[in-house]
Amino acid sequence: MSASALPRPAPSRFAPPSLPDLAGRTVLALHAHPDDEAIFTGLTLRRLADAGARTVLVVATDGDLGGSRIALRPGETVGQRRRAELEEVAGMLGVARLVLLGHRDSGLPGWSDGTHERALAAADPLPLARQVAAIADAEGADTLLHDDEQGIYGHPDHRATWRIGSTAAALVGVTGYAVTIDREHLQLVARDGHLVHGAARAAAVDYGRVTAEIALAVTGTADELARKRAAILAHASQIGPDDVPSSTFAAAYGYEWYRRSGAPGVLDQLGNAHLVAR
Numbered sequence: 001m002s003a004s005a006l007p008r009p010a011p012s013r014f015a016p017p018s019l020p021d022l023a024g025r026t027v028l029a030l031h032a033h034p035d036d037e038a039i040f041t042g043l044t045l046r047r048l049a050d051a052g053a054r055t056v057l058v059v060a061t062d063g064d065l066g067g068s069r070i071a072l073r074p075g076e077t078v079g080q081r082r083r084a085e086l087e088e089v090a091g092m093l094g095v096a097r098l099v100l101l102g103h104r105d106s107g108l109p110g111w112s113d114g115t116h117e118r119a120l121a122a123a124d125p126l127p128l129a130r131q132v133a134a135i136a137d138a139e140g141a142d143t144l145l146h147d148d149e150q151g152i153y154g155h156p157d158h159r160a161t162w163r164i165g166s167t168a169a170a171l172v173g174v175t176g177y178a179v180t181i182d183r184e185h186l187q188l189v190a191r192d193g194h195l196v197h198g199a200a201r202a203a204a205v206d207y208g209r210v211t212a213e214i215a216l217a218v219t220g221t222a223d224e225l226a227r228k229r230a231a232i233l234a235h236a237s238q239i240g241p242d243d244v245p246s247s248t249f250a251a252a253y254g255y256e257w258y259r260r261s262g263a264p265g266v267l268d269q270l271g272n273a274h275l276v277a278r
C-alpha cells in the first residue's frame with residue numbers, strides 16, 4: 001500500500017459522467033461463475049445497456065461447487081439454481097444475450113475438483129478462446145471484458161478466464177479490459193468489506209492491483225449502485241443481505257476496475273472515475 005494514497009469519495013457523493021450514446025456498439029463480457037458478473041461488472045453492464053450498447057454475457061461454469069445458503073427445490077442441483085439466478089440477473093443488467101459454456105467449477109487451489117475432466121481449470125484454453133472469439137466475431141463485438149492475469153484473487157477458474165478472454169481478444173483483434181480490484185482503495189475505505197477479501201483468504205492468495213496499475217474505474221449513481229446490489233442479492237443461493245451491507249456497499253462495490261489491452265475503447269467512454277473523482 002502506498003502511504004500517499006488517498007481514498008476517493010464514495011461514488012454517490014459526485015455524479016458520474018452522463019451516459020454516452022453507444023448504440024451500435026457490442027461488448028462481450030466473459031466471467032467464470034454466476035455472480036461474478038454482478039459483483040465485478042454489474043455497474044458496467046447496466047450502464048452499457050442504458051447507453052444503448054448490446055451486451056453479451058458468457059459464463060464459463062455453472063458454479064456447481066458453490067453450495068447453497070438457501071433450501072433448493074426437491075431434485076434441484078446447485079448448478080441449476082445458479083443458472084436460474086444468472087438468467088434473472090442477466091435481465092436485471094440489460095444483457096442482450098447470455099451464453100453458458102457449461103464447464104465444471106474447479107474449486108479452490110489444491111482441490112481435486114480442479115482436475116475433473118470437465119473442470120474449467122483443466123480445459124485447454126485455446127479451443128475455448130476460439131469459441132469465445134467466434135461468438136464475439138459473430139456479434140461484431142469490439143470490446144471484451146475478462147478476468148485479469150491473477151484471476152482477480154487467484155481462483156483457478158478466474159485464472160482460466162484470463163487465459164481464455166485475453167486470447168480471444170487477441171484473436172478477434174479488439175480492445176480487452178481485464179477486470180480487477182483496487183486493493184489500495186479497498187484497504188483504505190472498505191477494509192475486509194468486499195466479498196473478495198473472504199474469497200482470497202479462503203484461497204490463501206493475494207488479490208487485485210495497486211491503484212497505479214489500473215487504467216480505468218467505472219462508477220455509477222446511487223440509484224445504479226442500488227440496482228447493482230439488487231443484482232448481487234438475486235444470487236440468493238450464494239449471497240445474503242448481510243454479506244453486502246447497504247452501509248458499506250458504495251465503499252466496497254462503487255467502483256469497477258479494469259486494466260486495458262489495446263486502444264481506449266467503449267468502457268473508457270463510460271467515464272473514468274480515476275480522472276473525475278475529487
Ligand SMILES: [Zn+2]
Binds near residue numbers: 033155
Ligand atoms: Zn467467481
